Amino acid sequence: MYEGTDAIEVFHIKDDSQNGTFLDGVSIGKGNQKVLRHGATVALPWRVTKDTGETEDKLINFEFVKIEKDVFDEDWDEVLAKYELGKQLGSGAFAVVKKVTEKATGNVYAMKVVNKEKMASVESTRDDVLTSEVDLLNKLDHPNILKIHEVIDTKTKMFIFLELVRDGDLYDKLKREGRISEDDAREIFIQMADAIAYLHRENVSHRDLKPENILVQENPTTGAVEIKISDFGLSRTTQSNKAMETMAGTLDYCAPEIIAHFHTGNGYGREVDMWSLGVILYIMVSGAAPFGQGSGNDDLLDCITNAKFQFPENRFGDVSDSCKDLIKHLLVADPKTRYTADQSLQHPWIKDP
Ligand code: ADP
Numbered sequence: 001m002y003e004g005t006d007a008i009e010v011f012h013i014k015d016d017s018q019n020g021t022f023l024d025g026v027s028i029g030k031g032n033q034k035v036l037r038h039g040a041t042v043a044l045p046w047r048v049t050k051d052t053g054e055t056e057d058k059l060i061n062f063e064f065v066k067i068e069k070d071v072f073d074e075d076w077d078e079v080l081a082k083y084e085l086g087k088q089l090g091s092g093a094f095a096v097v098k099k100v101t102e103k104a105t106g107n108v109y110a111m112k113v114v115n116k117e118k119m120a121s122v123e124s125t126r127d128d129v130l131t132s133e134v135d136l137l138n139k140l141d142h143p144n145i146l147k148i149h150e151v152i153d154t155k156t157k158m159f160i161f162l163e164l165v166r167d168g169d170l171y172d173k174l175k176r177e178g179r180i181s182e183d184d185a186r187e188i189f190i191q192m193a194d195a196i197a198y199l200h201r202e203n204v205s206h207r208d209l210k211p212e213n214i215l216v217q218e219n220p221t222t223g224a225v226e227i228k229i230s231d232f233g234l235s236r237t238t239q240s241n242k243a244m245e246t247m248a249g250t251l252d253y254c255a256p257e258i259i260a261h262f263h264t265g266n267g268y269g270r271e272v273d274m275w276s277l278g279v280i281l282y283i284m285v286s287g288a289a290p291f292g293q294g295s296g297n298d299d300l301l302d303c304i305t306n307a308k309f310q311f312p313e314n315r316f317g318d319v320s321d322s323c324k325d326l327i328k329h330l331l332v333a334d335p336k337t338r339y340t341a342d343q344s345l346q347h348p349w350i351k352d353p
């Protein structure tokens, strides 16, 4: 795909089959095309004939994994001298994340390797964007915001050593569990709203809140779920990049004013984070996205722009009215009347569960 004149890499899957193809558990629909992400599960129906002659319909699951081979050029020298490399933890548009052990201390970290060349081919921006984002993360200090241990900057790559979060991201958790209990969702929501309130006080907006960027782990002693917000625009800092995302199909968490911005150029503010938080809350308690359950992209745009969504009975039957009320205050098209992080933390669903 193209953003301006820059080519960006996006993988798609198109369903041409008669009996269905499923992407992360949802039918794609014949003739439809969806964005295929690293780690996505693609399932195809498969009819097995047993020894008894009976047939049984099953699904074969495939995982889409994008493999990139490491070429340990001289840019790696310092990293390899100081750290022992471990397994891959995840990957994003311009980065691969690996578990590493610091040789001097034995401490483990997550090492994010940002491919600066690849990033430059998409971002029509300067090199200092990355550096300023790292400076930003270094300045932030909140228990639910990922901390940086060290940065090694080289010609073609930036190695960012981050606090390791053990249990992966919220996207994988939701994929595994489908939906989570209201109590667990509340715990996660409070931590996110708290971190966002802090960010907004510091005049920072995240602008890319989605389950992939929320890392989770279980507290080993209490068993409580802890979250850390990551990916502070390390790869998505500029507005041009936001345009890229829109075209690449990650509209699910995107606030109406961001979409409007592409027509009007009016810009948007920190309120976009609270919209995304509303979408995440909706997904946590229901296991489904509020927008885009219909057919085409135009439909999706229309639903987001007008904040048109429902609480279908089959998914929200046992969700409390209080929780739905909070969602309704977050998925508000007008950013001025949308709840702020502080307001959300005062809502009865949080204060008086
Ligand atoms: P990108 O900017 O390319 O999206 P991210 O920072 O979101 O990169 O990292 C990509 C993935 O790597 C995340 O979705 C997560 O699964 C994993 N990951 C990132 N940071 C950590 C960390 N500190 N601990 C554990 N896993 C991580």
Ligand code: MG
Binding pocket: 092, 212, 213, 231
């Ligand atoms: Mg990410």
